[in-house]
Amino acid sequence: MNTTWMQAASESGFGLDHLPLGRVEAAGRTQAAVRIGDRVLPLAAAADRLSPVPAELLQSDTTSALLAAGPQVWADLRHSVQELLGTEADAITLTTPIRDVKVLLPFDVADYVDFYSSEHHAMNVGRLFRPDSPALPPNWKHLPIGYHGRSGTVVASGTPIGRPNGQTRPTGSADPAFGPSERLDVEVEVGFVVGVPSLLGEPVSAEAFSGHVYGVVLVNDWSARDLQAWEYQPLGPFLGKSFATSVGCWITPLAALESARTPGPKQEPLLPYLHDPDPWTLALDLELAVNGTVVSRPPFASTYYSPGQQLAHMTSNGAALRTGDLYASGTVSGPERGQVGSLLELTAGGAEPVPLDGGRLLGFLEDGDEVRISGTAAAANGGRVTLAEVTGRIEPAGRSVAN
Amino acid sequence: MNTTWMQAASESGFGLDHLPLGRVEAAGRTQAAVRIGDRVLPLAAAADRLSPVPAELLQSDTTSALLAAGPQVWADLRHSVQELLGTEADAITLTTPIRDVKVLLPFDVADYVDFYSSEHHAMNVGRLFRPDSPALPPNWKHLPIGYHGRSGTVVASGTPIGRPNGQTRPTGSADPAFGPSERLDVEVEVGFVVGVPSLLGEPVSAEAFSGHVYGVVLVNDWSARDLQAWEYQPLGPFLGKSFATSVGCWITPLAALESARTPGPKQEPLLPYLHDPDPWTLALDLELAVNGTVVSRPPFASTYYSPGQQLAHMTSNGAALRTGDLYASGTVSGPERGQVGSLLELTAGGAEPVPLDGGRLLGFLEDGDEVRISGTAAAANGGRVTLAEVTGRIEPAGRSVAN
Numbered sequence: 001m002n003t004t005w006m007q008a009a010s011e012s013g014f015g016l017d018h019l020p021l022g023r024v025e026a027a028g029r030t031q032a033a034v035r036i037g038d039r040v041l042p043l044a045a046a047a048d049r050l051s052p053v054p055a056e057l058l059q060s061d062t063t064s065a066l067l068a069a070g071p072q073v074w075a076d077l078r079h080s081v082q083e084l085l086g087t088e089a090d091a092i093t094l095t096t097p098i099r100d101v102k103v104l105l106p107f108d109v110a111d112y113v114d115f116y117s118s119e120h121h122a123m124n125v126g127r128l129f130r131p132d133s134p135a136l137p138p139n140w141k142h143l144p145i146g147y148h149g150r151s152g153t154v155v156a157s158g159t160p161i162g163r164p165n166g167q168t169r170p171t172g173s174a175d176p177a178f179g180p181s182e183r184l185d186v187e188v189e190v191g192f193v194v195g196v197p198s199l200l201g202e203p204v205s206a207e208a209f210s211g212h213v214y215g216v217v218l219v220n221d222w223s224a225r226d227l228q229a230w231e232y233q234p235l236g237p238f239l240g241k242s243f244a245t246s247v248g249c250w251i252t253p254l255a256a257l258e259s260a261r262t263p264g265p266k267q268e269p270l271l272p273y274l275h276d277p278d279p280w281t282l283a284l285d286l287e288l289a290v291n292g293t294v295v296s297r298p299p300f301a302s303t304y305y306s307p308g309q310q311l312a313h314m315t316s317n318g319a320a321l322r323t324g325d326l327y328a329s330g331t332v333s334g335p336e337r338g339q340v341g342s343l344l345e346l347t348a349g350g351a352e353p354v355p356l357d358g359g360r361l362l363g364f365l366e367d368g369d370e371v372r373i374s375g376t377a378a379a380a381n382g383g384r385v386t387l388a389e390v391t392g393r394i395e396p397a398g399r400s401v402a403n
Numbered sequence: 404m405n406t407t408w409m410q411a412a413s414e415s416g417f418g419l420d421h422l423p424l425g426r427v428e429a430a431g432r433t434q435a436a437v438r439i440g441d442r443v444l445p446l447a448a449a450a451d452r453l454s455p456v457p458a459e460l461l462q463s464d465t466t467s468a469l470l471a472a473g474p475q476v477w478a479d480l481r482h483s484v485q486e487l488l489g490t491e492a493d494a495i496t497l498t499t500p501i502r503d504v505k506v507l508l509p510f511d512v513a514d515y516v517d518f519y520s521s522e523h524h525a526m527n528v529g530r531l532f533r534p535d536s537p538a539l540p541p542n543w544k545h546l547p548i549g550y551h552g553r554s555g556t557v558v559a560s561g562t563p564i565g566r567p568n569g570q571t572r573p574t575g576s577a578d579p580a581f582g583p584s585e586r587l588d589v590e591v592e593v594g595f596v597v598g599v600p601s602l603l604g605e606p607v608s609a610e611a612f613s614g615h616v617y618g619v620v621l622v623n624d625w626s627a628r629d630l631q632a633w634e635y636q637p638l639g640p641f642l643g644k645s646f647a648t649s650v651g652c653w654i655t656p657l658a659a660l661e662s663a664r665t666p667g668p669k670q671e672p673l674l675p676y677l678h679d680p681d682p683w684t685l686a687l688d689l690e691l692a693v694n695g696t697v698v699s700r701p702p703f704a705s706t707y708y709s710p711g712q713q714l715a716h717m718t719s720n721g722a723a724l725r726t727g728d729l730y731a732s733g734t735v736s737g738p739e740r741g742q743v744g745s746l747l748e749l750t751a752g753g754a755e756p757v758p759l760d761g762g763r764l765l766g767f768l769e770d771g772d773e774v775r776i777s778g779t780a781a782a783a784n785g786g787r788v789t790l791a792e793v794t795g796r797i798e799p800a801g802r803s804v805a806n
Binding site: 110111130137145146147148149162164165166175178202203224227235238239240272313316325 | 513514516519532533540542545546548549550552553554556558567568570572578579580581604605606627633634635636637638639640641643645646647674675676716717720721722723725728801
């Protein structure tokens with residue numbers, strides 16, 4: 001084996017202990033793939049080298065069959081790829097430089113749920129959006145608040161983000177206006193990708209998390225704050241969110257994050273259906289950069305509700321899971337200003353812009369701004385696992401029907 | 404041709420002027436089908452008799468390809484089925500009694516959006532849920548309020564509905580409890596099924612409605628009012644709705660509802676992006692029955708925002724449409740008590756139960772209750788088009804994780 005490229009892969013955070021799953025156009029076909037360093041292993045072509053994973057799962061043109069196959073197949077895939085790439089001298093010939101393939105959205109998104117599980121974020125937003133009410137709603141410490149987003153506009157990292165048009169009611173105005181959002185924001189989130197479905201009417205407990213969830217993607221839940229503020233009462237966010245949600249192109253399997261497990265924050269007593277006998281979360285160190293300047297470092301482990309509790313809550317009414325369901329943590333914000341996951345919080349609603357390298361003062365996003373969310377976690381070998389980044393460049397508002 | 408069965412089909416509201424699209428298991432395969440009276444025409448087997456509709460669209464195991472194909476193919480399908488069934492002597496031999504096939508969910512649901520477009524419903528609910536605020540939120544007359552629901556739990560008419568468990572906060576209690584919903588309700592709605600997708604970043608105007616929307620299904624947006632009341636602030640309904648949404652099994656094409664077109668209610672001035680040069684809605688006469696007693700007759704034409712305006716609003720931020728997107732009107736309520744689309748309204752929040760035949764007093768739904776939503780519209784021939792009914796029987800709450 002060529003130890004040089006494997007060494008470089010490991011140092012990039014995409015080594016043999018990571019092996020995230022994605023979907024590419026390579027060798028003339030759309031197929032599932034595993035990333036290793038700056039190369040990809042397309043799985044269809046390698047199917048006969050990845051026993052005991054059933055070949056038909058590897059030869060699909062999506063990742064759905066692999067995601068649905070469950071923990072044993074996920075483990076078999078991981079071990080067989082590690083064996084192939086780690087010990088076979090010709091392994092590199094099965095891989096392709098990532099620059100030579102088209103990297104696609106890594107899974108077909110079924111339902112998309114967005115939670116609101118960071119206490120610091122909920123407090124910060126409550127103060128800004130509802131200054132006359134308690135910062136934390138009365139239900140917040142009893143249940144992980146969440147809502148459904150638009151799965152049809154979940155896009156792959158790198159997809160340009162058009163500034164949305166929409167209705168807003170400018171401060172001091174009685175009537176709303178329609179036009180490009182002037183308060184375009186990001187939300188730094190961590191998303192969980194469901195592989196194994198569940199039956200309608202059968203709740204899934206927090207303990208059963210690892211039997212259903214394949215892995216993790218970083219999420220940018222783009223938000224037009226001015227549209228959101230005017231529309232969201234009484235039925236929640238709609239067009240202020242539904243124009244685009246960006247996700248990382250490689251799903252990090254939970255198996256690669258074993259060393260990142262950590263107990264979650266201390267919780268107030270919860271109803272039994274939200275109990276997790278082994279409460280845990282993930283110590284993911286996130287970073288938000290705008291035009292190359294890191295403006296925040298949100299700590300995911302500070303999120304109040306765990307991924308297992310979110311899953312248990314989401315299915316507690318009997319709602320079924322489907323392969324490809326995505327649920328995101330909600331904006332991750334730590335207690336410090338340099339740890340918040342949105343510009344709304346970072347700039348106090350735009351009132352306190354922050355300087356970027358080169359002198360630009362960052363309030364909300366301007367056309368041409370480049371946003372990058374990245375993250376790492378401890379790896380078993382003492383190094384780091386790199387979560388696939390989420391990037392997006394803001395494009396000017398497009399035509400509106402009114403034009 | 405056998406005029407007797409065709410005459411009976413016409414009298415049932417499923418005659419040659421209707422021809423709704425669905426999906427069945429018949430002749431050993433899953434396929435698209437058209438309903439005629441109490442029979443179905445499976446389309447795969449009849450593909451060579453339905454020129455000029457491309458055979459590959461008819462031979463798919465879902466309706467997606469036909470829905471995506473657009474207005475010209477929709478018209479060709481309609482005319483070729485009318486020609487086949489209306490003039491060919493052997494046509495009945497191509498059909499199968501509906502009792503001999505398994506009728507499935509008629510389309511793969513992409514995103515599900517639920518609007519809130521009935522002014523009477525919004526006022527009634529506002530008074531009950533937010534007694535200290537104006538009944539109509541300040542944004543209501545400026546935009547059609549809506550939110551995303553769970554597409555993975557949209558089920559076919561007839562699917563049993565398990566009473567959901569969930570968190571509620573009983574009146575007078577400081578802390579919430581977890582258990583079966585005690586305020587299980589219905590919402591009588593009309594849903595619109597998108598066929599032709601749109602591009603991300605490209606708004607779809609109200610005028611373009613007929614180029615994208617294939618047809619109409621009745622919808623029961625089951626609602627657990629006690630879960631909803633506790634969870635819905637600040638991000639909207641979630642588990643109070645996501646346990647199940649039932650839809651009719653046959654999509655009525657818009658072409659069958661030409662005679663039902665009627666101007667919508669007079670509107671206050673709207674922003675230009677919501678203008679419809681030919682404002683219209685559909686005069687659909689709906690009926691809600693519980694255990695065989697009709698308890699309400701909601702008039703769809705009273706809905707404030709039109710289906711075209713809902714489409715324009717939903718895409719005004721550039722959100723893309725996908726084949727199979729379902730958007731529902733929101734609960735349809737007319738001005739009279741006998742015209743409301745929910746038991747919440749009909750019984751004043753449960754305080755004023757209404758008698759069913761046989762003496763039962765109906766408040767919210769009890770286990771074993773059978774709910775039926777039906778509807779008709781004027782047909783071109785002076786008769787009626789029957790919308791496919793939506794039924795569901797309430798089953799006792801299932802196990803909860805806590806048990």
